[in-house]
Amino acid sequence: MTLTISRTCLALSTIALAALSSAAVAADQPVIGLITKTDTNPFFVKMKEGAQSAATAKGAKLLSAAGKADGDNAGQVTAIENMIAGGAKTILITPNDSKAIVPAIKKAQGQGVMFIALDSPADPADATDALFATNNYTAGELIGRYAKAAMGGKPAKIATLDLFPGHPVGAQRHNGFMKGFGLQAPDSKINELGKSAEIVCSADSFGDQAKGQTAMENCLQKNPDINLVYTINEPAAAGAFQALKNAGKEKGVMIVSVDGGCAGVKNVKAGMIAATSQQYPLKMASMGVDAGVEFAKTGKKVSGYTDTGVTLITDKPMSGVDSKDTKVGMDLCWGNK
């Protein structure tokens, strides 16, 4: 709760509307809008970068905006309105609130605007014309399979450092991990965290390093024999490592994660994280811009779900599990190298 409130207070600090300054648009230049969750997260910074370079290459004009904070729906609605006023015919959006954004999307579609959801779907998913995103369940499955192979039949005592209750991405990665590890797991449509005897502790990390550390410490207190840690993302993994290190257990415990940010890949290289599933925000955005330019030229809309792919990054490959090393991971990562 406090998270939401103080992030809302933060609202004043981040500017919701950006890039609408130059009103003069060449008549035939396609205008494409990009609305991300926030404009501070490196993931979305990379996404914007990908959209900008694709737009420049194709001669399109990119308008970009972001919610004021994670969860800010009103800011995204305002951004949609302003972008339509700015002449956008295609809007790429990462919804902050998958349900609440739908009426605004419907209204804009009535004005002939094509919507492509990036990274996370609207609810219902067919509210947008198309979805370009990572398959989070697959991302979880990959690290689950890797962990199973790396444990080599040793009995697992697993801690999961999850996102926060009720978030579909958190559930998909968690449940995918369980499936990959060979545990009885809910399928990809279930929005609840699966449970199992092997998972001895589950705690919320909010995807944050300090909170991830606290969560890991409490899990170690609950069960000191934990030997495998699944984390929702790499900041949480870094927090988990710090907690393990403080407890003198960093050698005997394996951490697996999801994201593939540059900082995370570095931690894989340093051996803090055994393996991570890398996703590709830049690709989501550049594919979105390409589709927008195509739509402006031919009037042909894209539809359905496109998986933008995920790659397992590790320096200790396991036979039977496809992976790439951290050199490849660094080439494709997002955030500052």
Add this chain to the structure above:
Amino acid sequence: MSTTTTLSSAGSRPKLPPIATLGPLIALVLAVAFFATQSDRFLSIQNFSLILQQVMVVGTIAIGQTLIILTAGIDLSCGMVMALGAMVMTKLAVGSGLNPYLAIVVGLLVCMAFGLVNGLLVTRVKLPPFIVTLGTMNIAFAITQLYSNAQTVTDLPPEMTFFGSTFSIGSAAFNYGTVFMVLMYAFMWWGLRETQPGRHVYAVGNNPEATRLTGIATDRVLLGVYILAGAFYGLASLLSVARTGVGDPNAGQTENLDAITAVVLGGTSLFGGRGIILGSLLGAVIVGVFRNGLTLMGVSSVYQVLITGVLVILAVTTDQLSRKGAR
């Protein structure tokens, strides 16, 4: 005559109705007793040492927050100022290769400068603390992001992470940072009770006008409180850096409300002038105990948020009722 009465009451040691002091202690004891029955791993010195480590950053921020709330103010900027201080320290030491101790001092000074700005706007321009610190909170956040380029600073020199390391007494490991936090509480508890400026803080919170009429420079007291609070946020920066082992530009986002929660749970009145600083430590620990205990029970941390909300309402209600009773 009335002036002398006010003077003596304003200058005397703060007296509290027992319930405001005992309330948080009772809540803590009940929570501990409950969790002890639910998990056999809860009741150990090592676990309590862990809980203290987990609340040391918020606990230290809460010292500064308590001082400000005692003057009937509030500080929303504390968490962001702490994050900025942490980025300044770590970036100067790692990025610019500055001597770590010097980098820490610069970080502290930056935090105190924010306190100075808050204090000047409150005392000179007479702006409400809520609005002033809402503004500086956003400014501190933006500067943190711009200065750090939203990048986490790693590979810190050992001097900066000293407070994250531990020493052992028997089988239990204690953390230097928590010892430092407890010492800071002890120091401020003494300062507020036993020193002239300490008592002036209570007086300003009780009745600023009467206090001013007794010849106390209330503006100077307020300014001092805001700068001192800034210093505590700076020390919290150091503890946060030591605990996580990195300079994290996204740190501190929930610390303002978490610190206010700790202060309120600890029985300090939001109307100013009443409260014991040690209560804020109890308040911070209560939140930590619930988070830890619920995890050990395998229960979702949402319940910790729920219980915290209920306890805050109880604490404020207790304060309000005891104020009425006092009149």
